[in-house]
Amino acid sequence: MGEKIEEFIRPNGLKIEKMRVPLGVVCVIYENRPNVTSDAAGICLKSGNAALLRGSSSALQSNKAVAQAMRSGLAAAGLPKDGVVLVEDVSRDMATAVMQLNGYVDCLIPRGGPSLIQSILDNASVPYVIDGDGNCQIYVDKSADLDRAVDIIINAKTQRPSVCNAAESLIVHRDIAAEFLPTVLGRLQRLGVEIRGDETTAHLVDGVVPATDDDFATEFLDLIISVGVVDGVQEAIDHINEHSSGHTEAILATDREVIDRFVTGVDSAATVVNASTRFTDGEQFGFGAEIGISTQKLHARGPMALRELTSYKYVVWGDGQIRG
Numbered sequence: 001m002g003e004k005i006e007e008f009i010r011p012n013g014l015k016i017e018k019m020r021v022p023l024g025v026v027c028v029i030y031e032n033r034p035n036v037t038s039d040a041a042g043i044c045l046k047s048g049n050a051a052l053l054r055g056s057s058s059a060l061q062s063n064k065a066v067a068q069a070m071r072s073g074l075a076a077a078g079l080p081k082d083g084v085v086l087v088e089d090v091s092r093d094m095a096t097a098v099m100q101l102n103g104y105v106d107c108l109i110p111r112g113g114p115s116l117i118q119s120i121l122d123n124a125s126v127p128y129v130i131d132g133d134g135n136c137q138i139y140v141d142k143s144a145d146l147d148r149a150v151d152i153i154i155n156a157k158t159q160r161p162s163v164c165n166a167a168e169s170l171i172v173h174r175d176i177a178a179e180f181l182p183t184v185l186g187r188l189q190r191l192g193v194e195i196r197g198d199e200t201t202a203h204l205v206d207g208v209v210p211a212t213d214d215d216f217a218t219e220f221l222d223l224i225i226s227v228g229v230v231d232g233v234q235e236a237i238d239h240i241n242e243h244s245s246g247h248t249e250a251i252l253a254t255d256r257e258v259i260d261r262f263v264t265g266v267d268s269a270a271t272v273v274n275a276s277t278r279f280t281d282g283e284q285f286g287f288g289a290e291i292g293i294s295t296q297k298l299h300a301r302g303p304m305a306l307r308e309l310t311s312y313k314y315v316v317w318g319d320g321q322i323r324g
Contacts, residue, residue: 002020004017005019005312014321015317015318016315016316016317017314018312019313019314019315020310020311021312022048022049023107023309024049025052025104025107026106027107027126028052028054028111029095029111029112029116029120030110031055031113034055037062037063041053042289043289043290044309049309050084051083054086054098055090063086064086064088067084067086096119099119099124099126100126102125106126108126108128109128110130111291114133117130131291131293131304132294132296133219135218136166136167136249136280137240137249138153138167138249139230139233140170140171141251141252142173142175144176145274146183150184152276154188154191157188159278165247165293166277168220170184170226171229171230171236171239172228172229173230173231173232177200178204181204185205193225194223194225195207195208196209197227198229200229201228211226211227211228216243219245233262234265236262245295246269246295247268247270247295248268248280249277250276251272252274269293270302281293285303288305289306292304
């Protein structure tokens with residue numbers, strides 16, 4: 001790291017160079033899945049950062065083995081083995097202490113469920129980037145290609161329902177609801193998906209569970225989907241912005257004016273036009289390995305890969321200039 005990414009000359013003769021630099025020490029607090037130990041350490045090291053890792057008690061022994069293997073590899077390569085450090089105390093008090101390592105931790109990234117995210121929001125005093133949940137929603141406009149829309153929705157909901165970019169909610173324009181909902185929801189039901197729908201949806205399709213307002217704000221991570229009917233794109237935008245977690249929303253439409261209104265009006269990290277929400281992913285975007293998907297707005301947003309684990313600084317070259 002430290003490479004020049006931009007250079008410009010000011011009228012006063014000063015040359016300004018913008019340099020890419022590592023963040024420093026990146027702390028990742030995560031739950032379960034010991035593969036996160038190697039994934040997080042690898043991407044931190046590749047971007048020039050040291051990795052401070054705190055996993056869960058249920059995977060402690062696996063995390064220790066993976067971390068030790070990586071530390072041994074660093075030493076064998078002539079690099080500081082403390083480029084990867086695993087916090088072996090998995091108590092809640094230690095997690096809170098790690099969140100407050102001001103002066104030591106330059107960026108904190110949580111990988112886990114709502115309780116972990118809330119703990120970060122309540123306790124962290126170091127800078128953090130929230131890898132939030134994925135209550136991803138799809139709006140089907142009256143101008144949509146309905147045959148293609150069915151395939152997209154089936155993929156977004158069922159291809160891998162336990163991940164953050166799976167679709168959790170379906171919003172349909174009222175003008176096509178009677179034609180479209182029995183077809184797409186029938187397909188989903190045959191695939192084992194539970195439908196939680198509003199009053200219109202329940203009237204049109206058998207076997208629909210009445211939806212609550214909470215259902216439209218829930219990341220199910222399961223074969224469950226909430227379904228609602230709206231009068232147009234603005235109502236869809238308002239509904240999505242009210243219930244979304246800010247991850248990924250999709251619009252299925254052919255009307256360019258409607259598409260533009262949706263893309264502009266929806267306040268999420270990614271908006272997808274006529275494709276599955278499952279494409280919000282660092283590898284799919286061409287960014288390479290990702291450490292998470294940011295649902296906030298500052299520093300990094302969307303898939304966070306090597307570039308998002310760096311910062312920058314300016315180098316100013318002068319020749320005796322003074323400011324008058």
